[in-house]
Amino acid sequence: MSHATAALQPGTPVEGARVKVAYERGLHELGDGLFAYLQPDGSWGWSNAGLITGPGTSLLVDTLFDLRLTREMLEAMRPVTDPHPIAAAVNTHGDGDHCFGNQLLPAGAPIYATRAAMEEMQQVPPSLVHTLVTADLGPELAELSEFARNIFGSFSFEDIELRLPSSTFEGELGLRVGDRELEFIEVGPAHTAGDAIVHVPDAGVVFTGDILFSERTPIMWRGPVSNWLDACDRILALGARVLVPGHGPVTDDSGVRDVMRYLSHVRDEARARFEAGMDVDRAADDIDVSDFADWGAPERIVVNVDALYRDFDPGRAVTATPELLIGMARWRRRH
Numbered sequence: 001m002s003h004a005t006a007a008l009q010p011g012t013p014v015e016g017a018r019v020k021v022a023y024e025r026g027l028h029e030l031g032d033g034l035f036a037y038l039q040p041d042g043s044w045g046w047s048n049a050g051l052i053t054g055p056g057t058s059l060l061v062d063t064l065f066d067l068r069l070t071r072e073m074l075e076a077m078r079p080v081t082d083p084h085p086i087a088a089a090v091n092t093h094g095d096g097d098h099c100f101g102n103q104l105l106p107a108g109a110p111i112y113a114t115r116a117a118m119e120e121m122q123q124v125p126p127s128l129v130h131t132l133v134t135a136d137l138g139p140e141l142a143e144l145s146e147f148a149r150n151i152f153g154s155f156s157f158e159d160i161e162l163r164l165p166s167s168t169f170e171g172e173l174g175l176r177v178g179d180r181e182l183e184f185i186e187v188g189p190a191h192t193a194g195d196a197i198v199h200v201p202d203a204g205v206v207f208t209g210d211i212l213f214s215e216r217t218p219i220m221w222r223g224p225v226s227n228w229l230d231a232c233d234r235i236l237a238l239g240a241r242v243l244v245p246g247h248g249p250v251t252d253d254s255g256v257r258d259v260m261r262y263l264s265h266v267r268d269e270a271r272a273r274f275e276a277g278m279d280v281d282r283a284a285d286d287i288d289v290s291d292f293a294d295w296g297a298p299e300r301i302v303v304n305v306d307a308l309y310r311d312f313d314p315g316r317a318v319t320a321t322p323e324l325l326i327g328m329a330r331w332r333r334r335h
Helices: 067-081 115-123 126-134 139-152 225-238 253-275 280-286 290-295 298-312 321-334
Strands: 026-031 034-038 049-054 057-061 086-090 111-114 167-169 172-177 180-186 196-200 205-213 242-247
Touching: 026 067, 034 067, 049 067, 049 172, 049 180, 049 196, 057 172, 067 086, 086 172, 111 115, 115 167, 126 139, 139 321, 196 225, 205 225, 205 253, 225 253, 225 298, 242 253, 253 280, 253 290, 253 298, 280 298, 280 321, 290 298, 298 321
Parallel strands: 057 086, 086 111, 111 167, 205 242
Antiparallel strands: 026 034, 034 049, 049 057, 172 180, 180 196, 196 205
């Protein structure tokens, strides 16, 4: 199999016990015609993407949060995509930082996603995020506006036309990119309702979407946590040597185990506080996450505890996203 600028042959593992890909903005070759596009610092909205090539063709894994960033990524990929044009794409889930750039993909190129991911995309369109970041929502929602501008103010949501996936699946879907076999595997609901991962068996690579936040605090918008932990086990069982996370540095199995350690710790600590009768805000304040302090965005503990409380009490009402954002803003102020 011949690939432009490919460094390794199919199935050849990356050398060394630890994946070594510099965490710098831009396109990074993983070997064998696979690439990761990284966006430090990996916090709110700064997501990663991937490119999988086969002879004369390629598939893009995720677009970015706005059109400017997506254009820059596609331009950086041109030395690869000129000889291997993007013929298809996949959105690993429905969050805007993984799909708002879809309109810049070639006309007619199919876009794949889980059915649940497509449904979530329609619930939070770019116009809604634009309003949240730019509009005067009044004094009652001043906390929400301030927090939204703080985390999303670096992005521009004007002129984005939501391009939805053209093909959805549930469970698993096999696809060929040239002569290369891929596996799309649905693992949600977990981070969101419609999470999926992309496995490239012949290269030992998995593009994990936001099932992995590498050295970054994960956020559980949906849950249950058991599904997320099962998704991590599923990744480990694939035996891949290279894992491209939705946010943060390229990693290996150690990155999966770090996420599992965080989720298990917060689950156990939240359970104890739930049984003691603490509300979500008090529990989020009380749980010690200092072991993960260097991951950034620790305020996500509020969303994670809220999701876990729904696990513990299935009859508990779903908390509206604006309320969760306000809760994180208040957590930041208290800490």
